[in-house]
Amino acid sequence: MSRVAIIGAGIAGLKAASTLHAKGFTQVKIFEARDRIGGRLYTVTGFDGIRKYDMGAGWHHDTLCNGLFDEEAKLQENDGSSAPFLFDDDFNIYIDKDYGRVDRHPEMRLEFIDREVEKFADMQYHQSLDIPDTSFYELIIKYLFQKKNFLSDEQIRYAPQICRFLELWHGCDWKSLSAKDTYFGHQGRNAMVLNFDVLVQRIARNFPSNWIKLNTVVNSITRRNNEVIITTTSGDTHVVDYVIVTIPQSVLELSLLDNKQLNGRIEFNPPLNEKIVKGLNSIHYGSLGKVVFEFQKATWSAESSKIVTLAQSSRKFVEIVRNSTDISTLVKDLSNLDNQEEEDCWKHPFYIINFEKINGTPSLMILTQEPVSKYIESLNNDYNKIFQYFEPILNKVMSTFNSGSVVNGIDQDVSESGNHAILKNIICSNWSSDPYSRGSYTACKPGDDGWYMIVAMNEGQDSKIRFAGEHTVMDGAGCVYGAWESGHREATYIAEHTTL
């Protein structure tokens, strides 16, 4: 009877175990480095013990073709055992530091420029194969240069900052994002999950709980004849017929390094095959972060659950674009404009989820990208420093929506007055400093090509050493359902290649 090891108890690993159990496998072990299951599905509880937030993945994406969503929706109808979800797509509210709201502006009509830039990118790259990739930033500058005669000053000034909203999907700054990869299609609406812990537990109930070994860090995988030998940092050795490696791409890539002491690194014997090496060298990893601000009550009144604060822009930027005569000088002149200030929250766009609109919870969740996400993690949960960093953003949001400014009530009691928003708690994700995630999910930097990695992961190291996770799928890449399907894929592969 085939023995299977699964490395990682994230959604891919749990689904693989669930599928193996359904197919009659009995000798399965899941090695999980952390003290909990779920991986990058991670639900935490707020200061009042009631509010809950997903600090990792938060949505069912592509709900027109999302198999996990379909399964959940059916369960919701049948016995209510699904994780509750709601369709939360909403109109982005864009807030500029100086101008205020610029969304759906009757004169600027920035959303149309945003859409045109998307089409411009599409025409650059998808209608021709020989155009070299650039950063998303350079693509936007190219658009501005070519189309400036058809753009108003306000459009030149604010539209690029609106386009940057996509930084908060990839977890990367526009200057490090691949222009080829920035835009992607949505296959239907998104459904926010409230919360993913229910889903994780449901899937984990589909197989014996003693299959899961928490706090168990695998450090080597050796192929010997028809067997695979796995060792852990505590010195245990496990001999199996198959292994499904579901660790994040960011952790897998440590295997390419010589330093064997790196936390989470797995030594492969023989080393990872050539295709996998090429795949890992053709792709990067993003760093999306989440910072939750919990308030005593909602003093703001935004009509949408999606608020985007824009990076500050200047008239000088418009002037430089207007006066440009060639694109390379323009790029140079703009880069001189950039490097004048130090780290400041108005240098980046932020995506703020307004839970008050979603489910009446008086909390705002700020999504952050590299480099901000790593900077915030470096503050080591020092609430005062984190608050200090975001205070100008938060106060701008508050004043835009008729609230008084934010008062820090985390460590002291503050009495309600002047419609001030009383801050009670801050919750930060730490995906980048966490050695078992080292970031958020796959991302493409200029020149990357995710195709190699996906093909290599699908083929596996060999017939016994297999891979699953969000970085191993084409449809649903970076998404919960993609990871879930990949776990099913590998379990099915093993079932088809073995006898029980």
Add this chain to the structure above:
Amino acid sequence: MSRVAIIGAGIAGLKAASTLHAKGFTQVKIFEARDRIGGRLYTVTGFDGIRKYDMGAGWHHDTLCNGLFDEEAKLQENDGSSAPFLFDDDFNIYIDKDYGRVDRHPEMRLEFIDREVEKFADMQYHQSLDIPDTSFYELIIKYLFQKKNFLSDEQIRYAPQICRFLELWHGCDWKSLSAKDTYFGHQGRNAMVLNFDVLVQRIARNFPSNWIKLNTVVNSITRRNNEVIITTTSGDTHVVDYVIVTIPQSVLELSLLDNKQLNGRIEFNPPLNEKIVKGLNSIHYGSLGKVVFEFQKATWSAESSKIVTLAQSSRKFVEIVRNSTDISTLVKDLSNLDNQEEEDCWKHPFYIINFEKINGTPSLMILTQEPVSKYIESLNNDYNKIFQYFEPILNKVMSTFNSGSVVNGIDQDVSESGNHAILKNIICSNWSSDPYSRGSYTACKPGDDGWYMIVAMNEGQDSKIRFAGEHTVMDGAGCVYGAWESGHREATYIAEHTTL
């Protein structure tokens, strides 16, 4: 020296003549049935002798890849000889008869359903080849049936009516539109042209004006050896080496009928080839109409230039969808719901261009689709009847934007009072009853496939009898720039296959 005849002085014919002249041809004739050039580019003047409207095409579409737009934009910069244009993409305002405005509604979020239906259609047809085409209406019903558990009552009620906005792009009712063909991509923003007469005249200035023969109706085209013999209804015969037939597809298809007396029909000897016959039998023609309402002054205050009034919907519709258990019964039940009323302006969506926002002209232009467009034409410019038909729609728009109701001041002087909108004039297009257009432009009904027609038109009747026009191109089909490029294409073809 090659002799060329061009049938039709629309943009395709004019561009063909312009290109032939540039290439040194001197023996060129353009036969135009009407008493004017421009074809479906047709600019008229308003009641005050100042306002102007394009009753045919009105926009440069796809401005990221529109060669005619690029040429015009360059001229605008150089010597100002272009037709003025402005980017007028704007946020649609949706008005329901009973509910009022439903655009950007914070709870209904209908625009997201609209987008999801587009993706649903895409997934139905573009990811699989063996799904039979249906009407756009049936596609939407299918979506509602499959997704009703994820839609609110308001979304089931109003979203289908918002989707119907596309009727006003194709000129067809949702029940006669091909679901496969309803959605199409926009390659960049649209630029409204003010007005196309300037462009028509500019292109006509590129070749000798005596090439154009107005009021000349061609009724036969005969291929004899290496020559083509053309006769007109006045009995003239012209012998040429090449002919470019740019008459609309709707007029060309008359050649398939036996009745030789039909106005505009051309008898081809030998008859149109098999591919062309198949092409004509695989495609239809839409009937977009325009009705301009000119007011004394603007009493309304819409923040957008795009207003869409929705067809009336009912709670009964929602109930039937909610209670449906299979799709065919649902379709049947809904069709029973439909056939209860007679012709009424609230049975159809309308797209209203608010010129007040665009250029300060106090006029509203209503775009209409079949069957309304033909009904309005049948009223024979009886202003009272036309006003009567649209009065409920106009008054709803007025009340939505803080204006008093519309007062008919066309044939009588009316004094300003109570912020009433004083109507001074109505201008109607007549593209469907005009024997030389017989509708607006190419459209796909369920089961159509436009590909056959485009290929047949590109190949031509033979090496001497060629075709141009909006129905002969893939990129820019139905658009001014597509017709313009096709004229250039055929002139270039002739130049490459002949000696001067």
